[in-house]
Amino acid sequence: MTLPDSMIDLRSDTVTRPTPAMRAVMARAPVGDMQYGDDPSLNALEQRVAGMLGKEASLWLPSGTMANQVALRVLTRPGDDVLVGSEAHSVWHEAGGSAANAGVQFTEIGSGGLFTAADVRRHAKPRDQPVLPLPASTLVQIENTHNRHGGLVFPQADVEAVCAVARELRLATYLDGARLWNAAAQSGLSPARLAAPFDLVMVAFSKGLGAPAGSMLAGPKDLINAAVRQRRMLGGAMRQVGMFAAACDFALTHHLARLADDHAHARLVAQRLAACPGVRIALERTQTNIVVFELDGARVTAAALVAAARTQGVLINALGPVKLRLVTHLDVSRADCERAAGVLAALLGA
Numbered sequence: 001m002t003l004p005d006s007m008i009d010l011r012s013d014t015v016t017r018p019t020p021a022m023r024a025v026m027a028r029a030p031v032g033d034m035q036y037g038d039d040p041s042l043n044a045l046e047q048r049v050a051g052m053l054g055k056e057a058s059l060w061l062p063s064g065t066m067a068n069q070v071a072l073r074v075l076t077r078p079g080d081d082v083l084v085g086s087e088a089h090s091v092w093h094e095a096g097g098s099a100a101n102a103g104v105q106f107t108e109i110g111s112g113g114l115f116t117a118a119d120v121r122r123h124a125k126p127r128d129q130p131v132l133p134l135p136a137s138t139l140v141q142i143e144n145t146h147n148r149h150g151g152l153v154f155p156q157a158d159v160e161a162v163c164a165v166a167r168e169l170r171l172a173t174y175l176d177g178a179r180l181w182n183a184a185a186q187s188g189l190s191p192a193r194l195a196a197p198f199d200l201v202m203v204a205f206s207k208g209l210g211a212p213a214g215s216m217l218a219g220p221k222d223l224i225n226a227a228v229r230q231r232r233m234l235g236g237a238m239r240q241v242g243m244f245a246a247a248c249d250f251a252l253t254h255h256l257a258r259l260a261d262d263h264a265h266a267r268l269v270a271q272r273l274a275a276c277p278g279v280r281i282a283l284e285r286t287q288t289n290i291v292v293f294e295l296d297g298a299r300v301t302a303a304a305l306v307a308a309a310r311t312q313g314v315l316i317n318a319l320g321p322v323k324l325r326l327v328t329h330l331d332v333s334r335a336d337c338e339r340a341a342g343v344l345a346a347l348l349g350a
């Protein structure tokens with residue numbers, strides 16, 4: 001179903017469509033066969049992204065989900081245990097792919113998507129146990145910002161402490177940084193600084209940056225070479241991706257600096273919602289472009305609120321029976337967000 005353009009679509013930051021300027025650079029991008037190393041637009045993007053993330057090499061993947069799956073297959077073996085914060089994307093939103101593709105189990109640690117070095121020490125299961133056959137923990141994974149926990153930024157001091165303990169315990173480290181750009185905008189720290197403690201890092205271009213597709217893994221050459229093979233095995237090795245790469249490059253140049261606007265717009269909506277009866281929202285956790293809130297004694301259910309908002313031109317998502325999520329992005333203006341907040345507040349009886 002096609003949506004009318006008048007809809008204010010806050011379901012996700014993936015709904016953005018390439019701007020005319022982005023389409024123009026896509027149309028004239030030089031391309032070649034990626035698998036022969038012949039795509040000049042992609043080669044340039046891989047260099048740029050590796051540089052921005054302070055890593056030796058980077059690798060194109062068609063989606064963030066495939067990047068997560070490839071990373072798991074590079075950093076673990078079937079039967080391994082992965083330590084991860086609660087409600088991680090790879091646990092909740094990848095159709096069980098982590099079990100199917102990498103054969104790993106997850107142990108959720110900490111709370112609210114965050115955890116500490118002490119949590120890692122407490123939950124890491126030692127390998128080489130001769131008597132009790134424990135599943136060896138071999139990987140710690142952090143999601144920054146955290147999708148299901150409302151775009152929460154993982155405090156960098158904790159990131160560094162977690163990764164230091166992981167190294168001590170010989171665990172690999174992986175950053176699901178689909179929205180690392182938002183974490184950088186919010187914290188004032190560079191993407192390279194945020195990525196530095198990790199073995200492998202994923203970033204996405206199809207979220208807040210507004211490109212039509214694309215994610216990348218970045219890390220040392222040996223891990224990226226291993227990832228090339230896994231990408232091929234999962235069917236993610238493409239050909240003339242230069243048109244996408246040009247869109248991603250354009251997004252890095254033109255859409256990075258404006259992420260702070262999305263954060264301000266999310267804050268505006270969150271503050272309005274916080275004043276509504278029956279809404280539970282942690283304003284201090286609304287740090288970037290995602291607003292997660294719960295209904296508790298509100299006059300509507302989550303499903304009813306989603307349906308009623310839709311009839312008034314505002315699209316949001318229910319994450320559960322009482323939990324809702326909305327996401328700001330470059331296709332919604334401040335005025336759109338003010339209007340959406342007004343619609344939701346009226347439906348909630350504010």
Ligand SMILES: *Cc1c(COP(=O)(O)O)cnc(C)c1O
Nearest residue numbers: 063064065066089143147176178
């Ligand atoms: C969206 C998202 C992904 C997956 O990206 P897709 O390109 O949609 O497959 C992975 N991790 C996080 C945290 C995400 O928000």
